[in-house]
Amino acid sequence: MKIDPKNPADLSAQIAKAIRDAIICGDLPVDERLPSEAELADQFEVSRPTVREALKRLAAQSLIRTQRGATGGAFVNRLKFEDAYGQQITTSTLLLSMNEISFATACEARYALERACAPLSAKRRTADHLATMRAEAHRQSQPGLTDEAFCASDVAFHRALVDAAGNPVLSYQLAGAVEAMQPLMNMITFSARSREKIVTLHTQIADAIAAQDGVAADMHLSALAGYTQELAQGVIAQRQEKRG
Amino acid sequence: MKIDPKNPADLSAQIAKAIRDAIICGDLPVDERLPSEAELADQFEVSRPTVREALKRLAAQSLIRTQRGATGGAFVNRLKFEDAYGQQITTSTLLLSMNEISFATACEARYALERACAPLSAKRRTADHLATMRAEAHRQSQPGLTDEAFCASDVAFHRALVDAAGNPVLSYQLAGAVEAMQPLMNMITFSARSREKIVTLHTQIADAIAAQDGVAADMHLSALAGYTQELAQGVIAQRQEKRG
DNA sequence: AATTTTCATTTGTCAGACAATTAAACGTCT
DNA sequence: AGACGTTTAATTGTCTGACAAATGAAAATT
Secondary structure (H helix, E strand, O other), X not given: OOOOOOOXXXXXXXXXXXXXXXXXXXXXXXXXXXXXXXXXHHHHOOOHHHHHHHHXXXXXXXXXXXXXXXXXXXXXXXXXXXXXXXXXXXXXXXXXXXXXXXXXXXXXXXXXXXXXXXXXXXXXXXXHHHHHHHHHHHHHOOOOOOHXXXXXXXXXXXXXXXXXXXOXXXXXXXXHHHHHHHHHHOOOOOXXXXXXXXXXXXXXXXXXXXXXXXXXXXXXXXXXXXXXXHHHHHHHHHHHHHHO | OOOOOOOOOOHHHHHHHHHHHHHHOOOOOOOOEXXXXXXXXXXXXXXXXXXXXXXXXXXXXXXXXXXXXXXXXXXXXOOOHHHHHHHHHHHHHHHHHOOOOOHHHHHHHHHXXXXXXXXXXXHHOXXXXXXXXXXXXXXXXXXXXXXXXXXXXXHHHHHXXXXXXXXXXXXXXXXXXXXXXXXXXXXXXXXXXHHHHHHHHHHHHHHHHHOOOHHHHHXXXXXXXXXXXXXXXXXHHHHHHHHO
């Protein structure tokens, strides 16, 4: 863990990497206290500000947490899903907004994921998940709903669908895809006709999940995926125009 | 972008957040140069080391890159898939190694994702992807292969399968799941019998993809998922023992 | 005009200092 | 002896000032 070549240019990055590797390979177990900044500075033969910059890098990745005071210091953090969510969403949002990936690609990935969840959700869904899905589908049918509220309800519906699969890894990966797409989804104007179609599909999906029929759920999700792509098409064209 | 309450405890974190938000919401476009550290220090009314710690946090997330020299400075980074890969893998590895998620959960998510790819892969696979899959399946049937080499080939096979879907978002999400599971997969001792079974399934999957038959590919993937879980069961029990 | 030199700007690092926080050690009182 | 308040030491968070290294632009020279 004391690797430091004679290249005095990326010291803080090198130190961060050394500590990160030690954490990943298990040399530093969860809740282990790292040496104090002064001690680290001695070990790596650098100054304290340099050590601090390295620690901040790790803190940004939620790899460590720091605490002030006599028994304080930097501790290896047990990475929580909550933390991972945030990073995933930030990353996905940027990948999408910087045009590194297209809306169509993100949309395809999102629905592929949701369809992957469908059989699991059908098997494991609880009354809670079902109730949420039905409640959101009903809300979406209310007239006078703003586009944003409709969108938010849509997200809630799909979140319930995915959470019903009872697999936090899938929930976590979906979170990134869905959240990142929110800004663009909000740009879509949902006509009464399109809303009606979406609500119908949502209801069919909920029914399939209730009946524990994964195949039917998959089918309706597939239809919904196609329809969403269709609706988004207009927005994408509009966006491209503004850009060019 | 100049939000700074009178709480002088998390200054670098607050500054990092302010800049991060500015990047995400588009106020700071890609390749835009941030003010110099000295200027930022003036704007936020903090010292330069504090600004630097904030910038290091952003650098750790690949949100900015820095360059020395007269025309240097910190620039908003165009987030590359490559960067996102690395972060995703680090995060996934830690979530798994810190027991925040079980192997079974990760495995389920991984195969659910692969099955989501199957129809797309069947539709879009190129000769290259097919050749890779067949080559790896063949390699896996060679006697005298070490468990590690078998595992590596297994990863290559699945990577080709996923990449064939032509959706970088799915490839990216799978990368995290697969890489994170590597250490545990490497602990599995593959008997000649189990290898044979896996190779058979791989061949069937490749055949299905070649025939552009998504349903068949899904079926064989499902069988492979079940078998992998079965094989892993022993390793998990072993691991639990060592722990308890 | 081309090349070299100088220079200003900016990041990377260092040294030393002080404030804020926190828990443990200590002392005091009941 | 035990409970409670005080001191103290350790540690992070921040500041000030400084120098080194890199780098492109401007100036000087050929």
